[in-house]
Amino acid sequence: MKNKTKLALSALLLASMTVLTACGSSTATSSSGDSTGGQDAKEITLILGAYSTPQEAFKVIIPAFQKQWKEKTGQTVKFQESYEASGTQARAIAGGFEADIAVLSLEADIDTIQKAGLITTDWRTKPHNGMITNSVAALGTREGNPKGIKDWEDLAKPGVGVLIPNPKTSGGAQWDVNAIYGGGLKHSEAQGKKDPAYAADLLKRVQKNVKALDKSGRASMTTFENGTGDVVVTYENELIGRNLEGQHYTIIVPNDTILIENPAAVVDKNADKHGVRQAADAFLDFLWTPEAQQAFADKGFRPVDPAVAKQYESQYKTPPGLYDIKYLGGWDQVRKDLYQDGAIWDQGLAGK
Amino acid sequence: MIQNKRWLRRSVQSTVLVYFLLLILVPILGIYVQGLSGGWAHFAESILQPIAWDSVLLTIKLAVIATLINTALGTMLAWALVRYRFPGRRLLNSLVDLPFALPTAVGGLMILLLLGPQSWLGSWLAGHNIEIVYQQPAIVLAMIFVTFPFVIRTIQPLLEELDPSEEEASYTLGATRSGTFWRVIFPAMRPGVIGGAMLAFSRALAEFGAVVLVAGNIPGKTLTASVQIYGNVESSNPSGAAAVSVLLLTLSFLVLWSVNLLTERKDAR
Numbered sequence: 001m002k003n004k005t006k007l008a009l010s011a012l013l014l015a016s017m018t019v020l021t022a023c024g025s026s027t028a029t030s031s032s033g034d035s036t037g038g039q040d041a042k043e044i045t046l047i048l049g050a051y052s053t054p055q056e057a058f059k060v061i062i063p064a065f066q067k068q069w070k071e072k073t074g075q076t077v078k079f080q081e082s083y084e085a086s087g088t089q090a091r092a093i094a095g096g097f098e099a100d101i102a103v104l105s106l107e108a109d110i111d112t113i114q115k116a117g118l119i120t121t122d123w124r125t126k127p128h129n130g131m132i133t134n135s136v137a138a139l140g141t142r143e144g145n146p147k148g149i150k151d152w153e154d155l156a157k158p159g160v161g162v163l164i165p166n167p168k169t170s171g172g173a174q175w176d177v178n179a180i181y182g183g184g185l186k187h188s189e190a191q192g193k194k195d196p197a198y199a200a201d202l203l204k205r206v207q208k209n210v211k212a213l214d215k216s217g218r219a220s221m222t223t224f225e226n227g228t229g230d231v232v233v234t235y236e237n238e239l240i241g242r243n244l245e246g247q248h249y250t251i252i253v254p255n256d257t258i259l260i261e262n263p264a265a266v267v268d269k270n271a272d273k274h275g276v277r278q279a280a281d282a283f284l285d286f287l288w289t290p291e292a293q294q295a296f297a298d299k300g301f302r303p304v305d306p307a308v309a310k311q312y313e314s315q316y317k318t319p320p321g322l323y324d325i326k327y328l329g330g331w332d333q334v335r336k337d338l339y340q341d342g343a344i345w346d347q348g349l350a351g352k
Numbered sequence: 353m354i355q356n357k358r359w360l361r362r363s364v365q366s367t368v369l370v371y372f373l374l375l376i377l378v379p380i381l382g383i384y385v386q387g388l389s390g391g392w393a394h395f396a397e398s399i400l401q402p403i404a405w406d407s408v409l410l411t412i413k414l415a416v417i418a419t420l421i422n423t424a425l426g427t428m429l430a431w432a433l434v435r436y437r438f439p440g441r442r443l444l445n446s447l448v449d450l451p452f453a454l455p456t457a458v459g460g461l462m463i464l465l466l467l468g469p470q471s472w473l474g475s476w477l478a479g480h481n482i483e484i485v486y487q488q489p490a491i492v493l494a495m496i497f498v499t500f501p502f503v504i505r506t507i508q509p510l511l512e513e514l515d516p517s518e519e520e521a522s523y524t525l526g527a528t529r530s531g532t533f534w535r536v537i538f539p540a541m542r543p544g545v546i547g548g549a550m551l552a553f554s555r556a557l558a559e560f561g562a563v564v565l566v567a568g569n570i571p572g573k574t575l576t577a578s579v580q581i582y583g584n585v586e587s588s589n590p591s592g593a594a595a596v597s598v599l600l601l602t603l604s605f606l607v608l609w610s611v612n613l614l615t616e617r618k619d620a621r
Contacts, residue, residue, distance in 0.1 A: 210570060
């Protein structure tokens, strides 16, 4: 009896070992299969590593590209799509997920991949500095804006429950916090001089009203949808997307707000390794065509293409005080000032 | 034949060891190495900065509360499942393990849907000025949900094994019901109660999926250590994440080790 169990146990162990090794080798063969595909194969596969928000738009863009590529070259392009939070996706690609194209929420995440040595060309030389879509930081309130929220200062009013995704767990959420901080800078500038201390204080006062720091922008919207909080700080396109799905949130774009720019790039090392460089380049270029730009605009993004932007003019008014990340000194400066361990974001929270 | 068996035993033993080494020991050692890579000063700094330290204290506090509740409830449930015969007992018995089978995030989501402001229960509570979701009670609830099976499952076999004649002897000798419980039955259950409670505690310490959804994750108020670690991983501060992990791991290890000692003592007796 004892021997039998032992035998069974060892058989089980052996079996699990073979399964484990099989798992390992199967992923290896599938990726090398791609590389033998080559430029002239009848069918190639592109691996897209993206952040989660543009998924809806890609449902339209990818079939359009496949059709166009087939007509032009006779090749069938298959897509493997992965959608994750932007920072998670960037780390996955840098850590060995062999995406050919990266579509992320902020520059810093593309930089992560570049620093890992996988992007070898200067991706910023592409049209619009490599940015495929824009948006702005906006405020979403319950239908009809019962708390009368108009500006960043209103987030600090007593009795207002604020939702912000946590900038420590979500790189994309840094746009939202940048906007609050930037709103404070603009406010103080209007009073006389650009005062970082005032901006830090505004952020701290807003932090006191925060109901939940969810781990991502998506999670923050879910919390809001479930009835918690009076106002959610997020991207305009996220709010428009929710309203397109049948919600009735009031979307407020404050007069001073930050321009959100989302980059895309070909991951050179991976595309070359898989032998899909031409298709990958073509797909990236396709993202700036009017067709793709319209698809993005339909899902709530602001198009970067001026002609398409004109077309959607009534949908996306440009607020008078719109500024970009340079107003805050660029990403490196912002990370140092706001998000480093013990920087402004931490100080505000630790002070309680 | 004997040679053959020895070979088999050796190979099984070494396979098990290699597995243990590769799957458990190496990753955990890696965390210690990473956590202490910046030297003791850096380690202490990572842990003692207010946000991290508060999160560890809060986690321990809430895990203790969740463990106490689960120990009391779990003991009663195990008792009911073993001693009473009622319709649906078997179904209930198989339901106990479900929290293990469910992604904990789903457990968290259920708490949100049940107690969130839009549910009738949530709105009733809100009407009485009781806040649960995104506050500490929700974290405790999530921890209870996730660690629910531990205490029940460690007590059950002990109760089942208990020799009815011991109890009968106690009654025959004139002991009261409560006397019998505390002198005869409870001592037999005790290792299960303690062991189950400690397992539940170390599991509650590390809970992430459910907690991150139901907690507001605000430092000092509702940020637990696991979420704080996740934040450090996401903002590419692996050594900070590892430092807090080292603290949790060491605590859990001490707890589990003492469970081991307790059960060993019981075996010796």
